[in-house]
Amino acid sequence: MTEVTSAAAARGPLAMEATGLNKDFRLGRGQKLHAVRDVSLSLYQGAVVALVGESGSGKSTVAKLLAGQEHLTSGSVLLNGEPVDVSTRRAFRRYKSQVQLVFQDPFASLNPAHTVRYHLERPVRLHQHRSSGAEVNKEVEALLEQVRLIPAAAFADKYPHELSGGQRQRVSFARALAARPNVLLADEPVSMLDVSIRLEMLALLDDLRKRFQLAMLYITHDIASARYFADEILVMYAGRIVERGPAEDLTQQPAHPYTQLLVASAPDPDNLGHGLRGLRRSTTAASGPAAAGCPFNPRCPFADDRCREENPPPQLVSPQRSAACWNLDLAAANVSDHAEERQA
Amino acid sequence: MSTYPDQAATTASPVAFPGAVPPDTVLEIRDLSVVYRTPGGDVRAVDRVNLDLAAGEVVGLAGESGSGKSTLVYGASRLLRAPALITNGSVRYSGRRVSEPVDVLTMKSDELRRLRWREIAIVFQSAMNALNPVLNVRDQMTDVMHAHLRISRDEAREKAASLLDLVGIPRSRLRSYPHELSGGMRQRVMIAMALAIEPEIVIMDEPTTALDVVVQRDILAQVVELKDRLGFSILFITHDLSLLLELADRIAVMYAGHLLEVGSSAEIQHAAAHPYTKGLLNSFPSLHGPRRDLAGIPGSPPDLRKLDPGCPFLPRCAYGTDACTGIDMSLAQVATSADPSHVTSCPFVLPDTPVPTSAAQEVWP
Numbered sequence: 090m091t092e093v094t095s096a097a098a099a100r101g102p103l104a105m106e107a108t109g110l111n112k113d114f115r116l117g118r119g120q121k122l123h124a125v126r127d128v129s130l131s132l133y134q135g136a137v138v139a140l141v142g143e144s145g146s147g148k149s150t151v152a153k154l155l156a157g158q159e160h161l162t163s164g165s166v167l168l169n170g171e172p173v174d175v176s177t178r179r180a181f182r183r184y185k186s187q188v189q190l191v192f193q194d195p196f197a198s199l200n201p202a203h204t205v206r207y208h209l210e211r212p213v214r215l216h217q218h219r220s221s222g223a224e225v226n227k228e229v230e231a232l233l234e235q236v237r238l239i240p241a242a243a244f245a246d247k248y249p250h251e252l253s254g255g256q257r258q259r260v261s262f263a264r265a266l267a268a269r270p271n272v273l274l275a276d277e278p279v280s281m282l283d284v285s286i287r288l289e290m291l292a293l294l295d296d297l298r299k300r301f302q303l304a305m306l307y308i309t310h311d312i313a314s315a316r317y318f319a320d321e322i323l324v325m326y327a328g329r330i331v332e333r334g335p336a337e338d339l340t341q342q343p344a345h346p347y348t349q350l351l352v353a354s355a356p357d358p359d360n361l362g363h364g365l366r367g368l369r370r371s372t373t374a375a376s377g378p379a380a381a382g383c384p385f386n387p388r389c390p391f392a393d394d395r396c397r398e399e400n401p402p403p404q405l406v407s408p409q410r411s412a413a414c415w416n417l418d419l420a421a422a423n424v425s426d427h428a429e430e431r432q433a
Numbered sequence: 434m435s436t437y438p439d440q441a442a443t444t445a446s447p448v449a450f451p452g453a454v455p456p457d458t459v460l461e462i463r464d465l466s467v468v469y470r471t472p473g474g475d476v477r478a479v480d481r482v483n484l485d486l487a488a489g490e491v492v493g494l495a496g497e498s499g500s501g502k503s504t505l506v507y508g509a510s511r512l513l514r515a516p517a518l519i520t521n522g523s524v525r526y527s528g529r530r531v532s533e534p535v536d537v538l539t540m541k542s543d544e545l546r547r548l549r550w551r552e553i554a555i556v557f558q559s560a561m562n563a564l565n566p567v568l569n570v571r572d573q574m575t576d577v578m579h580a581h582l583r584i585s586r587d588e589a590r591e592k593a594a595s596l597l598d599l600v601g602i603p604r605s606r607l608r609s610y611p612h613e614l615s616g617g618m619r620q621r622v623m624i625a626m627a628l629a630i631e632p633e634i635v636i637m638d639e640p641t642t643a644l645d646v647v648v649q650r651d652i653l654a655q656v657v658e659l660k661d662r663l664g665f666s667i668l669f670i671t672h673d674l675s676l677l678l679e680l681a682d683r684i685a686v687m688y689a690g691h692l693l694e695v696g697s698s699a700e701i702q703h704a705a706a707h708p709y710t711k712g713l714l715n716s717f718p719s720l721h722g723p724r725r726d727l728a729g730i731p732g733s734p735p736d737l738r739k740l741d742p743g744c745p746f747l748p749r750c751a752y753g754t755d756a757c758t759g760i761d762m763s764l765a766q767v768a769t770s771a772d773p774s775h776v777t778s779c780p781f782v783l784p785d786t787p788v789p790t791s792a793a794q795e796v797w798p
Contacts, residue, residue, distance in 0.1 A: 143645040144616075253733045254498075283497040284672055288716050288729030310645060313720040317727065340720055354650040355720040356675040 093403070093411045096321040096335035101134030103170075104304035105155065105188070105272050110164035112150055124150045126328040128164075132272055132304035137295075139307045139315035139336065141351070142325030148308045151325075152274045155306065156190045157181060168272070186216035189265035193277035195257035199249040205233070205260050206245040212267035232263040235300075236293060255286040259293070266297065273298075276308045291318050313355055316340040324348045326385055327378035330403075334410030344421035345412040346389045383415070391416040458527065459633055459666050460486040460509070460553075461534075465522035467501070467508040470515070476737045478504040480690040481521065483764065486634065491660070491667040493681030493698075495674045495713070497734055501690040502670050506636055510553055511537055511545055528552050528633035551581050554627035558639040560619035564611040570597070570622055571607040577629050596625040600655060617648040624656060631663060638670045653680060675717050678702050683774070686710050689735050689745035691762050696775035704784040706767040706777040709746045744779065752782050752789060 112125040125147045132138055142148045153159040155166060157175035166173045168187060175181040192198040199208060209229045219225050233241035236259040249257055258278065265273055278294065279287040291314065298305050307319055315322050315336060322339045324332040324347065332345040343349045378384035383400055386392040395415050403411040406424055414420055462484040468475040478501045486492050496502040507513050509524045519538060527534035530552065540548065557563040565573055574593035578584050584592070594604050600621040611619055620640055627635050637656075641649040657680070660667060671677060677684050678698050685695045686709065694707040705711050712730035719725065732749035743758035744750070750757070764776035769783050 143647065255733050283734065284674065285497060285713060285716050285730040286733060288718075288727055289731065292729070312646075313718045316720060317718040317724065337724070350647055352720060354646040356646075356673065356679050357719075357721045 093333060093405065094409050095131050095133070095138070095333075096409050097133045097136035097138050098131070100136035100320060101302060101304070103131055104134050104168070105132040106167045107131070107151075107155060108165050108167075110151065110154055110166070111162045112147075112154055112159060113162045123328055125154065128325075128328075128330055130306075130323060130330070132306055134271065134304050135298060135302040136321070137298060137305045137307050137319040139309060139319035139322045140325060141309055141312045141315050141322055143310060146325040147328040148325050149276055150328075152190065152276045152306065152308055155272075156188055156274055157184050158190075182215065186268045187270055188272040188274065189268050189270040191258075191261055191265050191273065191275045191278050194281050195254055195261055196249075196281070198261050199257055201249050203248070204245065205238075205247050205249075205252075208260060208264050209233070209245075209267050212264060216268035228267075232267055233260075235266060235297070236260070236263045238263070254282050255290060258282060258290055262293065262297065266301070269301075270303070272304045272306075274306045274308070277310070278307070279314070280309065280311065287314070294318075312340060312351055324351070329384065329400075329413065331385065331414070332410075332412040333403075334406065338407075338410060342421075342424045344406045344410065344417060344424045345385075345414050346391055346420050347385045348412075349420070350388070383413070391420050457488040458485050459488050460484075460668070461523075461525040461527075462505075462509050463523045463525070465505065465508060465524065466520045467504050467513065468518050468520050470518055471738075473738060475518075477690050477740070478517070478737065479508060480762070482687075482690075482692050484685055484692065484695070486666050486668055488633075488666055489660070489664055490683065491657070491669060491681045493677035493684045494668065494670045494687060495672065495677055495684060496670075496687035497672055499734055499737070500687045502687045503638055505687070506638065506668060506670060509537065510549070510555065510636065511540070512555075526552065526634075530633070547581075550577060550627075550632065551630055552632055553634045553636065554630075554632040555636045555638065556620075556623050556627045556640045558642060560616070560623045561611060563623060564619060566611055569608050569610050570614075573622075574626055574629060577626055581630050592629070596629055597622075599628070599659065600625045617644055617652065620644060620652060621655075624652070628659065628663065628665075632665055634666050634668065635660075636668045636670070639672070640669075642671065642673075649676075673717075674713050675719070686713070689737060689740065691745060691778060692764060693746065693779070694775075694777045695764065696767070696770075697772060700767075700770060700772055700775040704767070704770060704775070706770075706775070706782060706784050707746075707779045708750045708752050708782050712749075752779075752786065754781070756781065 108129045110125050110128040114122040114124055116122055128151055130138060140148045140151060150159065154161055157173060173184060175184050206229055209232055210225055213219055213225050213228045217228065219228060229245055230241035233244050238244040238256060238259050252260065275294065279290045282290060295318065297303060307315065309315055319336045322334065322336045323330050324345065326347045332339065332343070332348045339348065340352060343352050379386050382397040386396040389396065393416065401413045401415045403413045404417055405411050406417065406421060412421065462482060465479055465482045466477065467479040468477050482505055494502045494506065504513065504517065508519050513519070522538065524537040525534045526537050526548065537548065571590060571593050574596060575589040578589045578592060594607060597604055597606065602618055602621055606614065614622065641652055669677065669681060678701065681698055683695065683697050684701045686693050686707065688709050694705065694710045701710060705714055715728040716730060718727060730749055735745050735748065741758065743760050744762065747753045747757045760780055762778045764778050765780065766773050767775045767777050767783065769785070
């Protein structure tokens with residue numbers, strides 16, 4: 090195993106450490122779906138780690154594993170150095186008061202029959218063990234102010250349908266914060282929102298991260314937002330992490346052929362009026378990941394016989410970067426030099 | 434009876450594009466207004482919108498959810514049902530196969546049936562919902578051909594197969610049902626079906642929003658390639674302005690039922706005039722080039738039921754003044770632009786107008 094120094098480590102102490110996570114789903118008739126394979130990641134207080142990948146790559150499953158909502162097939166998760174215990178209701182509740190999830194769809198994650206106040210009161214009572222009505226009320230209003238739903242008293246009595254998409258997502262951030270967590274797992278927190286609002290929401294998350302020294306996992310399919318928001322980016326493909334590194338280095342000099350394809354596919358406003366012409370088409374895009382060898386080999390321009398037979402382990406690209414590819418000398422010929430230049 | 438309103442009625446309206454309309458215009462939307470009838474009164478979803486589409490052109494319609502972009506296009510193709518109501522306007526279609534321009538809004542249902550798919554085809558956002566789950570790909574495709582062309586069964590089948598070649602799906606998939614296809618393949622089938630009888634205009638309503646960027650680029654590159662080969666026009670609806678900048682020839686920016694700015698991609702990218710367009714351009718993180726300061730747009734889109742007079746963007750606008758409540762939202766050429774087709778609804782702000790310091794925006798990160 091090659092050890093990479095996480096770019097997020099500079100921000101604060103280690104909060105959560107996941108090692109060798111595996112998750113299989115049984116499909117029946119003895120078939121298994123390997124949703125997550127050998128995923129290791131570390132979250133540090135006050136730092137954002139982004140998990141980037143296409144739909145079906147297993148990134149949401151990783152979030153569920155870290156949140157204790159799915160059983161691990163194998164692997165371990167440590168929270169503040171302690172192994173995670175979610176075996177009983179009480180232990181699970183204790184765990185949840187430290188690790189919270191924010192979901193993608195603010196229309197589905199709030200109960201339409203209850204007010205904003207109800208959504209926030211419950212976690213305040215359960216996780217902060219406050220019982221007096223006045224105390225709870227004060228805490229609810231403080232939470233709403235933290236997510237900038239002002240005046241808080243007015244928002245507390247609204248129902249979800251009275252709020253815009255952005256406001257609803259603020260409520261779900263407030264609900265996650267109500268537990269006073271150390272770790273926030275945000276699964277596509279802005280992808281359902283309008284473009285003009287996304288940035289504001291990411292700015293809010295960034296503010297909350299700083300204020301509460303949250304260790305954050307930001308799951309997204311939008312690698313451009315990860316460039317701006319995250320310290321470290323992990324790229325997932327077919328259940329595996331194929332590349333990891335500091336956000337700026339990884340997006341500007343992607344090493345793994347899949348990351349290169351991902352970056353090349355993002356809309357480039359500076360490539361004006363080309364109407365997407367002249368792009369080398371990946372004709373096999375429709376084909377899924379390979380069963381044997383490197384999962385990306387059917388789509389990879391650098392694939393050779395070794396790639397079709399053996400799955401590559403992560404290889405060091407620079408002290409802070411690794412990529413799982415046999416042919417890095419071809420795929421990422423100049424990457425490490427540039428990374429060093431940038432650091433200099 | 435095809436009744437096309439007399440020329441005077443259309444030209445008397447506020448002029449959308451100062452300067453001559455190009456002779457090869459295939460679709461000319463004039464003064465189109467659509468309201469939704471609700472118990473609480475009419476909601477103006479589309480308000481006096483003018484938009485042209487030239488032959489072979491890709492026009493992008495950008496807007497947030499609820500801005501009226503889909504309502505505009507569905508209104509123009511007569512796909513809206515009650516409580517939506519077209520209250521005003523004309524939609525003139527002139528293609529190679531029609532002898533004289535026709536007004537889509539006054540067509541009878543049998544005329545509409547001939548227009549749809551044959552002349553104007555639509556690719557909807559959700560391919561899973563738009564495809565028939567109990568018909569296989571070949572049957573859905575030949576169904577369309579039989580409805581619009583006199584064609585034998587074998588010819589139709591052969592054509593279906595060659596259409597799949599066109600969009601890069603193996604012929605073996607002809608017998609597949611929609612649930613057996615991936616999201617990208619379904620969207621390709623939708624595109625193949627839209628192109629089945631060589632329409633003049635293809636309307637694409639967020640065709641790739643649900644897809645991954647890699648698949649999105651793959652499909653769009655293919656669409657542009659087909660457009661170059663077959664010569665249709667594209668009206669492309671999306672909320673993703675960064676995608677349009679690369680894809681479209683011209684971009685129309687829509688907000689709260691109004692077009693706020695229309696211009697070529699280059700003009701929009703480098704000399705956006707309307708404050709909302711400027712805000713949008715500063716809203717998306719870019720992957721390429723140096724890191725930029727991003728500002729975003731404060732506030733949220735307005736409630737169309739409670740619109741104040743004047744510019745609907747005023748509550749979120751950094752440049753706003755009292756004068757903004759009095760403007761009539763018609764489009765006029767951007768004063769500093771050499772391009773007469775670059776128009777904006779804001780009479781006060783130009784591409785190089787500095788942001789007033791009083792409204793210093795939060796810059797992130």
